Amino acid sequence: MSNEAIKQFADREYKYGFKTDIALAKFVKGLSEDTIRIISHHKKEPEFMLEFRLDAYRRWLKMKEPHWPEAEYAPIDYQNVIYYAEPKQATEKPKSLDEVDPELLRTFEKLGISLMEQKKLAGVAVDAIFDSVSVGTTFKGKLKEAGVIFCSFSEAVQEYPELIKKYLGTVVPVTDNFFAALNSAVFTDGSFVFVPKGVRSPMELSSYFRINTEGSGQFERTLIICEDNAYVSYLEGCTAPKFDTNQLHAAVVELVAMDNAEIKYSTVQNWFAGDPKTGKGGIFNFVTKRGKCQGKNSKISWTQVETGSAITWKYPSCLLMGDNSVGEFYSVALTNGKQQADTGTKMIHVGKNTRSTIIAKGISVGHSNNNYRGLVQIGKNADGARNYTQCDSLLVGSHCNANTFPYHDIQNPTAQIEHEASTSKISEDQLFYFLSRGIGQEDAMTSIISGFCKDVFKELPGEFAVEATQLLGLKLEGATG
């Protein structure tokens, strides 16, 4: 009986798998210095940006693709990736959302993201990115009044080159890793946020990433800077159509928090996971995300709900430089079908009295493989540093796999480190308990899993907590209690 429930549960369809038929104005396949020059040219970038890219590319050529994560995949042919795909627009560059191709707007509408003036999510500004290009950003004016800059990365390169020049690559250096170097060479678009001294962003900021074109990669680049005493909460969501081929998503996200600043970065990732039975297709989500708590008393908080992608490989991390700075990582990773996830965080304690919290919840369903990998490093001078880590794995069915790989590197004797880990299965007894109260199998399963994730969901900003539960419910169809 419960095996049946598990099977039904594991076999659910990906409902964002539709493709938008939209003409591409430009696209570039294959990787070379020319590719990079073309991207840079299309983006009308200043010279320093092109130099940054070419430098990254030349370094990347000398690097080797790493294979240490717990994931297996066929070699990636980097010459067979579309590095730049720009949807055709009615006008050269839409001045406002009214000029954006209605087909694009409808695509986002279908995804539940309305960019239209009258239907915009109240209190949330959205930047929508379709393949390599930002389609538009809502509430820009209102944010600007408050002093907050929120725009596409491409726009920022042109409008605020000095800020880009100052911060780009300062948290994730070009040579940090193979995929970060690749991203630095060919990144296309993403979001840029700048919150000046003393400003609290008056609304939630949100980016929505959509990969539409078959064979295209999405190399997004996001940079968020909070000056002294500033605050921002940012959420990203991602989906892609169903294709038989794998698509590469190699993003880099950099966060900088100055004195007393706070950045809350939330991700709801639901890229196409590949065919649940054959494992064919799906996104390779190879992402480098890192935040630098540069100032004293600063705080960076990562919350991620990872439900999609054929392979997820990411470790949103915090560099705790400033004294008393705080890093947090709250993660739910759900794998189903043949999905593989190797995800976790790094908390690098440099400053004194720095604190970090890691709560990671892994749920494995079907034949999937779900791994937590995390590093807690306490530097020599990080007196009084503290870390609390809790890793819980939940197995659904008996064909899936969960592992925990905690690494500790402690160089200061005053450090206080706590680590708790658990692995459990959804028990027959738990399921039967729901059934015996008249609650159906699907609702029971969703409820048990949501309950398991509660500590993480409560970290998501207000309305997104509901949205994430619903998004998670793509795989866990049905209401949650």
Add this chain to the structure above:
Amino acid sequence: MLVIKDLHANVAGKEILKGVNLEIHAGEVHAIMGPNGSGKSTLAKVLAGHPLVEITKGSISYEGKDLTAFAPEERALQGIFMAFQYPVEIPGVNNAGFLRMAYNAKRKKHGLSELDPIEFDNVLQAKIKMVEIPEQFLDRAVNHGFSGGEKKRNEILQMAVLEPKLAVLDETDSGLDIDALRSVAEGVNRLKRSDNAMILVTHYQRLLDYIIPDFVHILLGGRIVKSGDKSLALEVEKKGYDWLQ
């Protein structure tokens, strides 16, 4: 309401119930007593439709229908409730939310609209008063970190909310101190009505000091070997089970 005829059932390939006959009518309270391993809990589980219990022979008719044809959740929706001997913990799932899910599942079954949390809270407040359960129970996760006694009381709260026609209480008295036992029993007594029935599965007579049964059945070796009234329970208390073998 319930007619069990020559019921045989296996657990993990081993025959536990070996021909149980039992008839229960609305308004009645039946106690099933017996030593460890006599098949008491298996009998309770078979009524709730537990997947590990396999019926090999016999029939269970509930309100004239073949109960064994219904999945566990359908049985619950038809008015069967089992209070578990060991209620399972469900971390992160809010107790009030869980109760609302169960309550709404039943309303849906009867073609009624589902209640939102605020509407349901009115229902809930009346129920917790009725079975004298502290309001803090509602904000906790289902049975998570509950003491043994609290878990049993939480079962009674669920019973109060779901208003079953046939409630099966599986060793609800086990592991309770005397005060907790009294409070659980009082809750159960308040839920007794002329249109519902209860089966109390118990080891000891003491529960029956608080909930007076109309019938007492002694289950031994997978069969009901003797039936009687409350005095049978007292007799067993005095003499043990050996004389019945």
